[in-house]
Amino acid sequence: xxxxxxxxxKDVRLKANAMQAIIYRREFGRDIMEVQGxxxxxxxxxxxxxxAFNFDGIGNLDSVGIVQVIWTMAKAADASIPxxxxxxxxxxxxxxxxxxxxxxxxxxxxxxxxxxIKNRKAAESSQRKG
Numbered sequence: 622x623x624x625x626x627x628x629x630x631k632d633v634r635l636k637a638n639a640m641q642a643i644i645y646r647r648e649f650g651r652d653i654m655e656v657q658g659x660x661x662x663x664x665x666x667x668x669x670x671x672x673a674f675n676f677d678g679i680g681n682l683d684s685v686g687i688v689q690v691i692w693t694m695a696k697a698a699d700a701s702i703p704x705x706x707x708x709x710x711x712x713x714x715x716x717x718x719x720x721x722x723x724x725x726x727x728x729x730x731x732x733x734x735x736x737x738i739k740n741r742k743a744a745e746s747s748q749r750k751g
Contacts, residue, residue, distance in 0.1 A: 622730045623698060626723040629712045635691065636698035637730035645693045648705070653693070656686030660728060684717050690728055691720055 622637045645653040692705045
């Protein structure tokens, strides 16, 4: 999954794929799920499974982690981008929440299943066995 977002006046191509986790761990020494977990704490789901952000939980967000995830998705889209600090220097501003709101679907793409679980108890049971 790919998307071009605006950061300041620049177009930035982001890509969500399995390489995100590898790049993130290699570059930052921790698991990308830590940051995605902080994002998940802000999501509230209704009975239909539709998610919406609850900004009451904004204190749970890891802002540096979000910047790192955005850079990781840019790196997945274009291996030639420079290291994080050099990449950030090219932007006059980096409004984290604006960038996050443009990119959150990609951030969560590898975290949330797109398949509806028909029999939740059976799925949970099979997870416990494995």
